Amino acid sequence: xxxxxxxxxxxxxxxxxxxxxxxxxxxxxxxxxxxxxxxxxxxxxxxxxxxxxxxxxxxxxxxxxxxxxxxxxxxxxxxxxxxxxxxxxxxxxxxxxxxxxxxxxxxxxxxxxxxxxxxxxxxxxxxxxxxxxxxxxxxxxxxxxxxxxxxxxxxxxxxxxxxxxxxxxxxxxxxxxxxxxxxxxxxxxxxxxxxxxxxxxxxxxxxxxxxxxxxxxxxxxxxxxxxxxxxxxxxxxxxxxxxxxxxxxxxxxxxxxxxxxxxxxxxxxxxxxxxxxxxxxxxxxxxxxxxxxxxxxxxxxxxxxxxx
Amino acid sequence: xxxxxxxxxxxxxxxxxxxxxxxxxxxxxxxxxxxxxxxxxxxxxxxxxxxxxxxxxxxxxxxxxxxxxxxxxxxxxxxxxxxxxxxxxxxxxxxxxxxxxxxxxxxxxxxxxxxxxxxxxxxxxxxxxxxxxxxxxxxxxxxxxxxxxxxxxxxxxxxxxxxxxxxxxxxxxxxxxxxxxxxxxxxxxxxxxxxxxxxxxxxxxxxxxxxxxxxxxxxxxxxxxxxxxxxxxxxxxxxxxxxxxxxxxxxxxxxxxxxxxxxxxxxxxxxxxxxxxxxxxxxxxxxxxxxxxxxxxxxxxxxxxxxxxxxxxxxxxxxxxxxxxxxxxxxxxxxxxxxxxxxxxxxxxxxxxxxxxxxxxxxxxxxxxxxxxxxxxxxxxxxxxxxxxxxxxxxxxxxxxxxxxxxxxxxxxxxxxxxxxxxxxxxxxxxxxxxxxxxxxxxxxxxxxxxxxxxxxxxxxxxxxxxxxxxxxxxxxxxxxxxxxxxxxxxxxxxxxxxxxxxxxxxxxxxxxxxxxxxxxxxxxxxxxxxxxxxxxxxxxx
Ligand SMILES: Nc1ncnc2c1ncn2[C@@H]1O[C@H](COP(=O)(O)OP(=O)(O)OP(=O)(O)O)[C@@H](O)[C@H]1O
Ligand SMILES: [Mg+2]
Numbered sequence: 020x021x022x023x024x025x026x027x028x029x030x031x032x033x034x035x036x037x038x039x040x041x042x043x044x045x046x047x048x049x050x051x052x053x054x055x056x057x058x059x060x061x062x063x064x065x066x067x068x069x070x071x072x073x074x075x076x077x078x079x080x081x082x083x084x085x086x087x088x089x090x091x092x093x094x095x096x097x098x099x100x101x102x103x104x105x106x107x108x109x110x111x112x113x114x115x116x117x118x119x120x121x122x123x124x125x126x127x128x129x130x131x132x133x134x135x136x137x138x139x140x141x142x143x144x145x146x147x148x149x150x151x152x153x154x155x156x157x158x159x160x161x162x163x164x165x166x167x168x169x170x171x172x173x174x175x176x177x178x179x180x181x182x183x184x185x186x187x188x189x190x191x192x193x194x195x196x197x198x199x200x201x202x203x204x205x206x207x208x209x210x211x212x213x214x215x216x217x218x219x220x221x222x223x224x225x226x227x228x229x230x231x232x233x234x235x236x237x238x239x240x241x242x243x244x245x246x247x248x249x250x251x252x253x254x255x256x257x258x259x260x261x262x263x264x265x266x267x268x269x270x271x272x273x274x275x276x277x278x279x280x281x282x283x284x285x286x287x288x289x290x291x292x293x294x295x296x297x298x299x300x301x302x303x304x305x306x307x308x309x310x311x312x313x314x315x316x317x318x319x320x321x322x323x324x325x326x327x
Numbered sequence: 328x329x330x331x332x333x334x335x336x337x338x339x340x341x342x343x344x345x346x347x348x349x350x351x352x353x354x355x356x357x358x359x360x361x362x363x364x365x366x367x368x369x370x371x372x373x374x375x376x377x378x379x380x381x382x383x384x385x386x387x388x389x390x391x392x393x394x395x396x397x398x399x400x401x402x403x404x405x406x407x408x409x410x411x412x413x414x415x416x417x418x419x420x421x422x423x424x425x426x427x428x429x430x431x432x433x434x435x436x437x438x439x440x441x442x443x444x445x446x447x448x449x450x451x452x453x454x455x456x457x458x459x460x461x462x463x464x465x466x467x468x469x470x471x472x473x474x475x476x477x478x479x480x481x482x483x484x485x486x487x488x489x490x491x492x493x494x495x496x497x498x499x500x501x502x503x504x505x506x507x508x509x510x511x512x513x514x515x516x517x518x519x520x521x522x523x524x525x526x527x528x529x530x531x532x533x534x535x536x537x538x539x540x541x542x543x544x545x546x547x548x549x550x551x552x553x554x555x556x557x558x559x560x561x562x563x564x565x566x567x568x569x570x571x572x573x574x575x576x577x578x579x580x581x582x583x584x585x586x587x588x589x590x591x592x593x594x595x596x597x598x599x600x601x602x603x604x605x606x607x608x609x610x611x612x613x614x615x616x617x618x619x620x621x622x623x624x625x626x627x628x629x630x631x632x633x634x635x636x637x638x639x640x641x642x643x644x645x646x647x648x649x650x651x652x653x654x655x656x657x658x659x660x661x662x663x664x665x666x667x668x669x670x671x672x673x674x675x676x677x678x679x680x681x682x683x684x685x686x687x688x689x690x691x692x693x694x695x696x697x698x699x700x701x702x703x704x705x706x707x708x709x710x711x712x713x714x715x716x717x718x719x720x721x722x723x724x725x726x727x728x729x730x731x732x733x734x735x736x737x738x739x740x741x742x743x744x745x746x747x748x749x750x751x752x753x754x755x756x757x758x759x760x761x762x763x764x765x766x767x768x769x770x771x772x773x774x775x776x777x778x779x780x781x782x783x784x785x786x787x788x789x790x791x792x793x794x795x796x797x798x799x800x801x802x803x804x805x806x807x808x809x810x811x812x813x814x815x816x817x818x819x820x821x822x823x824x825x826x827x828x829x830x831x832x833x834x835x836x837x838x839x840x841x842x843x844x845x846x847x848x849x850x851x852x853x854x855x856x857x858x859x860x861x862x863x864x865x866x867x868x869x
Contacts, residue, residue, distance in 0.1 A: 199393075199396070
């Protein structure tokens with residue numbers, strides 16, 4: 020296999036957790052809830068995913084439990100203060116990050132650097148898996164990669180063209196009008212989509228640790244949760260653009276490995292910085308682009324006192 | 328005055344006698360902090376009846392309706408719907424039980440289209456459907472009820488009256504058995520009021536109970552079978568509409584009589600000087616089409632110039648153009664002889680121009696901020712005021728609070744606490760506060776768009792007197808209103824705006840101009856519009 024194909028496949032794999040987490044965050048932000056603590060959710064998902072996989076020897080089960088753990092975790096540490104008690108959104112978000120960081124280390128202390136033996140099921144796309152080159156590029160990935168790729172399309176469709184999606188957008192635009200004027204159960208749907216955000220964030224972490232890295236290590240996410248947040252902003256809250264942002268950064272994430280393999284004369288520390296510089300650069304360019312108004316949901320990050 | 332449609336009102340009353348109680352309230356109480364907004368209200372609303380609720384600004388009408396609609400939870404009291412206990416925990420539950428509400432502040436999602444808003448949150452809407460099918464269904468509904476609306480336009484770009492229509496239609500779409508209308512007519516044209524009354528009568532005929540809030544007493548008499556009067560959160564009277572007249576209603580509501588102020592004569596033109604001079608002003612609306620087309624006029628000191636016309640003929644854009652809110656496409660605007668064309672709103676404030684905007688909630692106030700902060704929004708642009716309210720870069724909180732308190736007294740607002748958020752004031756009290764602030768800002772010119780919209784009869788009367796006093800003190804007043812009675816009883820001159828042009832100028836100092844003539848001018852030459860403005864001529868001032 021050629022270097023390019025390997026690199027391409029690795030970039031897709033590296034971009035997948037970003038894409039999953041960003042899709043979850045985009046859904047949360049659509050209903051007006053900004054969660055800056057995706058990083059913490061991913062860590063919880065990663066550590067539970069690895070622990071369950073190691074114990075059961077079943078990667079699928081590990082991914083599932085990782086996702087569920089993320090959902091429960093975010094419900095407790097984010098939905099409880101923000102949705103149930105009506106606090107502001109930023110501090111609980113940082114709380115999610117801190118607690119996720121600490122709790123994941125506590126859980127994972129005995130599992131550090133133990134390789135996960137059984138990989139997740141690789142799906143071979145029928146038909147494509149016989150064409151050379153193309154097969155290597157897009158034909159054979161673990162199933163979460165395909166799921167992550169398809170999800171933004173589904174989300175775009177639901178938000179733009181269904182009754183449910185319209186209601187969700189209304190909640191994010193103007194929760195008071197959505198509730199008092201249109202009779203939408205704002206609290207309920209906000210809770211549900213915090214859970215969905217946690218589910219996808221936890222899943223993203225589990226995919227990262229169980230499939231992409233293959234082991235648990237302290238802070239295995241290395242800031243990917245924050246990059247996912249940036250990817251959402253870059254997307255302008257349009258889910259299909261998440262795909263572009265996530266894979267570009269995915270490509271930058273594995274630059275150091277590539278540099279090592281090809282023995283580039285560039286220090287690997289510098290290459291390691293690239294995804295973060297890339298995220299900042301993308302956001303800067305995006306912010307400076309002329310004449311376009313950001314489509315952020317109107318009530319994003321706004322504290323809401325729930326009347327009833 | 329509008330002729331009362333006695334026939335249908337009495338037939339509705341008769342039917343109400345036979346029908347069962349639809350909605351029953353007993354001892355409803357609701358307090359906000361120390362303020363008892365609703366203090367033990369009983370109310371029976373019968374199926375097939377239009378039941379009017381009347382009361383001063385801040386009497387607790389909206390609060391009571393929000394409780395029925397599940398938006399607020401009562402502190403005490405019971406409700407029954409169709410004889411069963413009714414205690415909605417959320418607006419959703421209330422809507423499920425067939426309660427429809429049109430809020431005083433509409434509660435629409437402003438960045439959504441009309442069609443999206445119409446079907447929002449409704450279980451009966453199609454599960455799947457793109458913007459096009461949504462718009463098609465919406466236009467079918469718009470046509471069915473005979474309102475004029477473009478389903479594809481964004482709510483934010485609509486006039487307040489158009490937004491009102493959207494809110495009404497949204498409630499109707501869902502098929503309600505109790506319909507609550509909180510001051511729906513404040514922003515509708517007389518023709519639209521007729522349409523709405525038709526809809527209300529049909530609903531009542533079908534056995535629906537309609538709760539109707541308005542400050543226009545003639546509307547109460549025209550449409551409702553019974554009237555509940557609230558004062559300071561307490562029900563002070565429940566009357567059959569047939570035993571009432573406007574005087575009686577006003578007295579029940581305010582505890583005193585109101586008389587309409589007389590305009591008096593303006594000082595002769597010789598002593599007055601032109602304050603606002605607009606020449607060849609052309610303005611485009613949000614959608615880029617021509618809203619005001621080559622309009623020239625002057626407003627002098629010591630005079631009130633009224634602009635009459637059917638809504639949507641360029642009034643809003645014109646008012647925004649002469650206050651710096653909207654750019655003029657061509658033409659010139661002079662204030663006090665000073666070139667103001669192309670200047671921003673702050674410069675107009677500095678030039679002594681006050682502006683009561685059409686939409687008090689989005690253009691006039693920052694709802695989430697306190698009264699104190701809202702009171703100084705404009706004053707910081709004016710050198711003399713700024714020196715009082717600030718020291719260097721610092722705000723002088725105590726001075727600001729004192730200033731805000733003065734405004735609250737001047738406007739007779741229901742609270743005296745400048746820390747209260749504007750969002751927590753009743754609709755009419757926000758308007759009172761706004762009028763007081765703008766009068767302070769208007770040292771040369773006051774542009775007043777629907778200045779009495781949402782005010783109770785007592786407060787409207789006071790604002791009229793204030794405008795007349797301002798005129799006598801030498802301030803130029805440009806009064807834009809759809810209420811012909813208001814325009815005719817205050818203005819020295821009346822300009823009629825039709826399709827963005829001045830269709831005529833009438834002297835209003837002596838005998839009032841004939842309404843037929845005005846109607847001709849307002850309708851332009853189109854036959855259809857003429858019929859519409861004939862309805863407008865019936866007028867309905869408090
Ligand atoms: N959320 C709130 N918090 C605090 N006070 C409130 C709140 N809502 C209403 N009030 C107060 O309760 C009183 C009654 O308000 P309400 O809106 O019911 O009046 P209203 O009869 O509808 O008046 P209007 O004719 O001006 O619309 C007012 O004094 C208002 O300031
Ligand atoms: Mg009200």
